[in-house]
Amino acid sequence: MPRLTTRIALAWARRRAKMLPPPPFAPLPGDTRARILVVNTTGIGDTLFCTAPIADLRHSFPQAYIAAFVDRRRVELLRGNPRLNEVIPYPGKFKKVLATTRILAEGDFDVAIIQHANDPDVVPMVAKAGPDALIGYESHTFSGLYSVKLPPADRAGGAHTIDARLALTRAVGAAGTHWHMELFPSEHDRRRAAEALQAVGIEPGSAVALNVGGSLASKRWPPEHWALLAAEMHRRSIPVVVVGGPGDTIAGEIMRSRLMPGVKPAFLLGRLPLMASAALLGLCRAHVTPDTGLLHAGLALDVPTVALFGPDDPKWTGPHPKQQRAVVVQADASARPADYDRRKDAQGVLMKSITVGSVLDALDRVLA
Numbered sequence: 001m002p003r004l005t006t007r008i009a010l011a012w013a014r015r016r017a018k019m020l021p022p023p024p025f026a027p028l029p030g031d032t033r034a035r036i037l038v039v040n041t042t043g044i045g046d047t048l049f050c051t052a053p054i055a056d057l058r059h060s061f062p063q064a065y066i067a068a069f070v071d072r073r074r075v076e077l078l079r080g081n082p083r084l085n086e087v088i089p090y091p092g093k094f095k096k097v098l099a100t101t102r103i104l105a106e107g108d109f110d111v112a113i114i115q116h117a118n119d120p121d122v123v124p125m126v127a128k129a130g131p132d133a134l135i136g137y138e139s140h141t142f143s144g145l146y147s148v149k150l151p152p153a154d155r156a157g158g159a160h161t162i163d164a165r166l167a168l169t170r171a172v173g174a175a176g177t178h179w180h181m182e183l184f185p186s187e188h189d190r191r192r193a194a195e196a197l198q199a200v201g202i203e204p205g206s207a208v209a210l211n212v213g214g215s216l217a218s219k220r221w222p223p224e225h226w227a228l229l230a231a232e233m234h235r236r237s238i239p240v241v242v243v244g245g246p247g248d249t250i251a252g253e254i255m256r257s258r259l260m261p262g263v264k265p266a267f268l269l270g271r272l273p274l275m276a277s278a279a280l281l282g283l284c285r286a287h288v289t290p291d292t293g294l295l296h297a298g299l300a301l302d303v304p305t306v307a308l309f310g311p312d313d314p315k316w317t318g319p320h321p322k323q324q325r326a327v328v329v330q331a332d333a334s335a336r337p338a339d340y341d342r343r344k345d346a347q348g349v350l351m352k353s354i355t356v357g358s359v360l361d362a363l364d365r366v367l368a
Contacts, residue, residue, distance in 0.1 A: 009142075014144060030060060033063050036064050036113065036172070037068075038057070041122050043074070045291075047071070048300055049162050049296070050070075052178055053166055055083050056175060056178035065086075067086035067088055067109070076273075086107070109129070111172060123142035133147035137151075150168065160318075160320055160321065161316055162320050183297055186275065193276050193279035210241070211290065212242060213269075218346075221308055227255050227258035229359060230255075243269055245270060286305065288359060289308065299319055304366040305319065307328045309330045310342075311342035332354075
């Protein structure tokens with residue numbers, strides 16, 4: 001049963017769709033000057049996935065006005081993106097609804113593309129702002145407001161989320177071929193990253209970054225595994241820098257406690273903001289990481305990557321099949337309990353099945 005707020009928003013959407021049926025939509029011509037709004041109000045990874053269709057729209061419609069509506073915490077990921085004319089922050093669920101709707105209405109958008117929007121106020125706000133057409137997937141809660149409703153992406157068939165998002169840009173009339181994510185750290189971000197490496201005595205291009213973070217416990221690789229990997233890097237005389245977000249400091253300290261004598265990686269975990277952390281990855285030789293926002297930041301910058309996947313499907317949210325120098329190491333499927341729930345997995349049972357040896361083999365491949 002949807003929550004009360006969702007039921008209220010859905011009731012409004014149904015009334016609106018009945019009173020103002022979504023109009024038909026014709027794909028835009030290449031020389032259009034249309035005003036296009038790209039809606040993606042979810043997490044770091046989703047926001048980065050969205051940069052591929054944004055680039056696709058810009059390449060296809062060079063004269064169009066393209067804006068992005070994104071979570072206020074993700075604005076920095078798009079602020080320096082040259083493909084965009086504007087970034088509009090989403091304040092959060094049912095926060096500043098009237099003011100935000102007014103800002104969207106002032107944009108006078110011709111079409112809104114719903115890339116990803118979980119909160120129940122997002123699509124109603126966009127619809128209330130009055131674009132001529134909304135485009136999205138028919139499986140979305142508010143698809144009754146859409147002029148174009150695509151069938152659900154074929155996840156079971158191995159579709160990647162970026163390709164699913166590009167299907168929406170094709171529905172607008174774009175080429176739908178620009179699959180590569182993009183990220184544009186500022187000069188300030190790059191300088192902070194370089195200074196952080198210099199402070200710990202590491203030359204740019206020499207270190208392997210180990211990201212010990214994870215949005216869920218079920219996505220974290222065990223600290224003792226990270227410690228063994230750092231020991232092997234030490235044996236090979238490869239510098240190691242440990243990275244992650246502010247919420248990953250405990251994981252970093254547990255890893256530190258597991259280190260063998262003499263193994264002393266540089267811990268920069270939680271010391272840099274997101275964009276500077278991404279710039280830091282760009283100064284590393286390779287990146288070993290679970291399924292986190294930093295994984296996708298590194299891929300956007302073409303950092304050679306070993307991606308560790310446990311509960312989620314890497315075919316859907318891992319490196320794109322065309323991504324160069326990216327290797328996925330996946331948990332042993334036989335380790336998955338019949339009643340497995342990743343949100344209740346506090347022990348990371350699947351991630352434990354990923355061996356240090358398999359990660360080393362993958363790292364050798366991306367470093368070759």
